[in-house]
Amino acid sequence: MRNLKPQLIELLKSGGCTPRISKLARNLHTRSSTIHYNIKSMEKDGTVRSYKAVFDYKKIGEGFCTFVLIHLSPDEYSDPLKIANMLAAYPEIESIDVVTGEWELLIKVRTASIEEYYTFATRVLSIKGIARTQSLNSLKQVKTEFVIL
Amino acid sequence: MRNLKPQLIELLKSGGCTPRISKLARNLHTRSSTIHYNIKSMEKDGTVRSYKAVFDYKKIGEGFCTFVLIHLSPDEYSDPLKIANMLAAYPEIESIDVVTGEWELLIKVRTASIEEYYTFATRVLSIKGIARTQSLNSLKQVKTEFVIL
DNA sequence: TATATTTTTGAATATTATCCAAATTATGAG
DNA sequence: CTCATAATTTGGATAATATTCAAAAATATA
Numbered sequence: 001m002r003n004l005k006p007q008l009i010e011l012l013k014s015g016g017c018t019p020r021i022s023k024l025a026r027n028l029h030t031r032s033s034t035i036h037y038n039i040k041s042m043e044k045d046g047t048v049r050s051y052k053a054v055f056d057y058k059k060i061g062e063g064f065c066t067f068v069l070i071h072l073s074p075d076e077y078s079d080p081l082k083i084a085n086m087l088a089a090y091p092e093i094e095s096i097d098v099v100t101g102e103w104e105l106l107i108k109v110r111t112a113s114i115e116e117y118y119t120f121a122t123r124v125l126s127i128k129g130i131a132r133t134q135s136l137n138s139l140k141q142v143k144t145e146f147v148i149l
Numbered sequence: 150m151r152n153l154k155p156q157l158i159e160l161l162k163s164g165g166c167t168p169r170i171s172k173l174a175r176n177l178h179t180r181s182s183t184i185h186y187n188i189k190s191m192e193k194d195g196t197v198r199s200y201k202a203v204f205d206y207k208k209i210g211e212g213f214c215t216f217v218l219i220h221l222s223p224d225e226y227s228d229p230l231k232i233a234n235m236l237a238a239y240p241e242i243e244s245i246d247v248v249t250g251e252w253e254l255l256i257k258v259r260t261a262s263i264e265e266y267y268t269f270a271t272r273v274l275s276i277k278g279i280a281r282t283q284s285l286n287s288l289k290q291v292k293t294e295f296v297i298l
Numbered sequence: 299t300a301t302a303t304t305t306t307t308g309a310a311t312a313t314t315a316t317c318c319a320a321a322t323t324a325t326g327a328g
Numbered sequence: 329c330t331c332a333t334a335a336t337t338t339g340g341a342t343a344a345t346a347t348t349c350a351a352a353a354a355t356a357t358a
Contacts, residue, residue: 001322001323001324001335001336001339003338004177004179004183004184004187004190005190005196007177008173008177008184008187008191008195009191011173011176011177012168012173012197012200013295014295014297015167015169015295015296016169016172016173016176017166017167017168017200018166018167018168018346019161019165019166019167019202019254020165020166020167020345021345021346021347023165024157024160024161024165024198024347027160027165028151028153028156028157028160031306031307031308032345032346032347032348033286033306033307033308033309033346033348034153034305034306034307035153035157036152036346036347036348037304037305037306038154038157038305039334040158040347041154041288041304041305042154042157044203045208046208047154047158047201047203047204047205047208047209048161048203048204048254049202049203049204049205049235049296049298050202050203050296051161051200051201051203052200052201052203052294052295053168053197053198053199053200053201053203054163054197054199054200054201055160055196055197055198056195056196056197056198059194059195059196059261060196065246067216067246067248077198078288081289081291084153084289084291085291086290087291087292088292088297091293091295094294094295095216095290095291095292095293095294095295096290096291096292096294097216097285097287097288097289097290097291098168098287098291099216099285099286099287099288100285100286101285101286101295103285106216106285106287129209133159134250136150136246136248136249137248137249137250137256138246138247138248138255139246139247139248139249139340140229140230140233140246140247141236141237141244141245141246141279142230142233142237142245142246142247143236143242143243143244143245144233144243144244145163145164145243145244145294146162146163146199146201146202146240146243146244147199147201147305148163148237149162149198150304150306150352150353150355153305167315169313169314170314170316171314171315172314179337180337180338180339181313181314181315181316182316182317182318182337182338182339182340183337183338185315185316185317186335186336186337187336189316190325190335190336195345204306
């Protein structure tokens with residue numbers, strides 16, 4: 001009997017969900033078919049990107065959360081998206097932004113522990129193009145993905 | 150005819166969705182009832198916090214994204230959660246973390262534009278207890294909430 | 299005002315979630 | 329190892345829900 005939960009978590013982390021039309025309809029005192037029409041309209045014009053789950057990350061082995069400020073090497077300044085897009089593929093990374101100020105990129109990383117973060121950092125954040133990093137460790141998550149914890 | 154989309158967006162931002170069990174079942178080559186059982190199990194034990202939508206934030210009037218580093222006044226050091234929990238109620242704030250380093254809090258804020266951010270900052274970030282802030286503006290979002298853009 | 303476009307409605311149908319009792323598999327104590 | 333217990337899977341039945349569609353209403357456009 002294989003443990004399905006890890007696979008479910010991976011799928012639900014960025015998709016695999018759908019709006020509860022009838023519940024939303026009751027909530028807004030509107031017919032289901034109207035809600036359906038409006039939601040499909042937002043899906044078609046690209047307003048909605050995905051429907052996904054938010055987890056108690058401690059319970060899925062991603063209890064350690066770090067924000068990493070990244071300084072690129074000068075030859076990457078002209079195209080920070082090259083590095084950013086490469087980083088996007090890592091499942092540990094929740095978000096990636098190109099930002100203003102002394103740092104070029106800000107990423108949010110979730111791992112099981114500080115040891116796993118160290119492994120991640122040495123594996124991923126040591127590539128050519130990343131000149132220097134500074135990390136802010138989250139001591140306590142109060143809100144994430146618009147969900148209050 | 151009232152425009153339902155703003156209300157739908159508000160509800161879907163932090164909830165109002167559900168997993169697509171049959172789709173997940175097909176994806177994992179497993180019976181629906183098994184997926185159902187596993188998902189309910191994760192809901193019961195608190196592994197899943199919510200099912201929600203991810204938007205193209207430019208299209209919902211939240212195209213301007215800022216990370217704000219917050220330094221609390223010394224009398225708040227002992228309980229940064231007091232301020233953090235107060236901030237959690239604001240719909241503009243996507244995430245709030247208590248962090249290590251020179252700053253006590255790191256929040257992620259979404260507004261329509263830099264003008265609206267200014268309004269937000271003067272309204273929300275000027276309360277007693279917040280001594281100093283520094284903001285990193287997002288020039289480009291590459292990934293958010295585990296969803297690649 | 300007339301016409302086109304968008305949105306809503308309600309009913310019919312298709313799809314899906316949910317429930318449940320039985321079967322199977324895993325776990326742990328002795 | 330063996331038995332007892334708990335956890336998970338299965339398949340079929342039913343309930344709930346999404347989806348479709350044509351007509352109506354509302355809104356925008358000229």
